Amino acid sequence: MVMNLDKCIGCHTCSVTCKQTWTNRSGVEYAWFNNVETKPGVGYPYRYEDQERWKGGWVLDAKGRLALRSGGRLKRLSRLFANPELPTLDDYYEPVTHDHDTLLSAPAGGDAPVARPRSALTGRPTAVTWGPNWEDGLGGTPEHGPGDPNLTGGLAEKVRFEFERTFLFHLPRLCEHCLNPACAAACPSGALYKRAEDGIVLADQDRCRGWRMCVTACPYKKIYFNHATGKAEKCTFCFPRIEAGQPTVCSETCVGRLRYLGVVLYDADRVGEAAAVPDPKDLLDAQRALFLDPNDPQVTAAARASGIPEDWLEAARRSPVHALISTYKVALPLHPEYRTLPMVWYVPPLSPVLDAVSASGGDPDSPDHVFGAVTGLRIPLEYLAELFTAGDTDAVAGVLMKLTALRSHMRARTLGGPDALGPVGLTPEQAVDLHRLLAVAKYADRYVVPAAHRETDTRGPGTVGFQCPVGEHEPSPGQRHVLLGMPTRRRKEETP
Ligand code: SF4
Ligand code: SF4
Known part of the structure; x- marks a missing residue:
């Protein structure tokens, strides 16, 4: 995601x-x-x-x-x-929870009734x-x-x-x-x-x-x-x-339509090596390097040999997640320094930078003002770097500049004015594609989720699972999908 x-x-x-x-x-x-x-x-x-x-x-x-x-x-x-x-x-x-019944059933009186908070655990009145x-x-x-x-x-x-x-x-x-x-x-x-x-x-x-x-x-x-x-x-x-x-x-249900789902092919054999790079600031690139190009014929052949179905390969080629992480490199992982190699990534917010430009009397639509602000405004940049790049401010600045250049390019296409696409390494075609993905992508573009295949299902014997780097537990064969809260009896009936 x-x-x-x-x-x-x-x-x-x-x-x-x-x-x-x-x-x-x-x-x-x-x-x-x-x-x-x-x-x-x-x-x-x-x-x-x-x-x-x-x-x-x-x-x-x-x-x-x-x-x-x-x-x-x-x-x-x-x-x-x-x-x-x-x-x-x-x-x-x-x-x-709140004592809502009081609001509905209180007799008419001189005071407005209130719904007092009650602990959802004990049922007793509590202070929030x-x-x-x-x-x-x-x-x-x-x-x-x-x-x-x-x-x-x-x-x-x-x-x-x-x-x-x-x-x-x-x-x-x-x-x-x-x-x-x-x-x-x-x-x-x-x-x-x-x-x-x-x-x-x-x-x-x-x-x-x-x-x-x-x-x-x-x-x-x-x-x-x-x-x-x-x-x-x-x-x-x-x-x-x-x-x-x-x-x-x-x-x-996301109101902002800001979530993207898609298939990412990666090299599972190199996960341990990537998670163990000495400098935490290298973890971003190490994780990115695990992700494989679904348009590479060698990757496709290896994926087919591993039994990945054709519709999944097609989904990997159309994956918005692959595009944002690997093609355009505008998404970043949350706290890579934890070394778990997280798989929910974030396009960092540009708004604090633009707000600060406006507050300092600059023009938030001017690439010069905003590029200057991206590197000069140490507070949001360092803060974002703590969250997304293990403190590497250059990596965050690179993403923010790309987003800034994209805005100025799209504005220049319709209104004229400065266009700063060149320095960030995007072509006009890529800018249009990235803008479409970030700004106006439709449901089918945001969620490219291929349906599961029974033949790759791990409900049967032979689950591979997670290879524990410290070797403290072995994945168990036949580990099952288990619906939370569902009685065991029903699970057994459902399991082939
Ligand atoms: S991700 Fe943000 S915009 Fe989307 S539903 Fe959650 S809070 Fe709302
Ligand atoms: S996969 Fe495990 S370690 Fe990673 S965020 Fe989820 S619960 Fe935490």
Whole structure:
């Protein structure tokens, strides 16, 4: 998936439709498989990006090998019954409901009735003191923004948090369905697995024993413990819809039409090597290098030899995700330094830059003013670099300049004026194609999802799954798709 952050309006429709579909049950009241955060901000759960605190993701050991930040098997086993690196309900939030009946049934009187908040867990009246997007818009940013873990070094002093002077954008987040998932490597039961046929990472409810090591190991904190069933749950990438050739619910319902879904072919044998490059700033290029060109005849031949169906190869050629990540290189991964090689990428927002140009009296439509601002405005650029390029400001600036040049070119085509396409390496034809993709792409262009094939289904024996780089668990043969909350009896009937 790729998301174009310039178009997210923070409406939370994606979160709500996801919740109605997947977590509208007791035990996961607090869980949002998809949530939308305001940045700058502390995120959900509280400061999840602070890996010194939560110990998520991978690090390189003294010999340069990948190791889970949460420690080896012995360390994790020693914390089986008391793990200080698990977020508590306070770090997520206490889910509330409201006493709506009072509004409807209160007798006529001198005072307006109010619906008091009640805990969705205990039913008792409670005070709302924290939530999954407490900074909503700029509502809480002046107070909580300085706690954002991305404000490293001197950045905290440079970013202004006064209501009138700070910048904001929305960051929708879901499980990254990583190529190198720390959650799967940490699970002692082998319950988490990456499907060989489409790369979706799932939690097998039958195998999960509720150890919650995956919750600690996931640096994005996108695994949730269901306190009613005692099992871990996570975003399923709406696999029943994907198998039917339909987009995920969050994509289907996205009001901003900013989500893109498509097939990406990659070299699975080089995943471990890419995740272990010494310099975190090289992780972006290392991951990009894993992605294969679906128009390359050698790649096509190798894919056919691996049993990838023809309609999937055609979908890979038409993939908007491949176009945004590899062809135009305008999408970036979220926190590549976690070394999980995430597979939900983002087109970074240009708006903070343009806003700042206007605020300083410049012309946001002038390439000279905006190009100057992209490199000169250290605050948003450094901040975006912390999020998307492990601190490499040149990489973020390159993407923002490309987007700026695209705007000026499209404006010049109809209104005349300066055209700055040349320096960013786009041809006019490519600019039109990229503009169509980013600005006016229709449903069929945004979601190129081929239906599943029974012959590549991993429900039968011989699942390949995820090759754990630390070798702590082997993928189990015949690991099954398991619908969350569905009784085992029904699953068995459905399974061939
Ligand atoms: S983002 Fe998803 S796939 Fe990646 S480590 Fe977390 S739960 Fe696992
Ligand atoms: S539905 Fe789309 S526009 Fe609305 S918050 Fe979600 S990602 Fe943003």
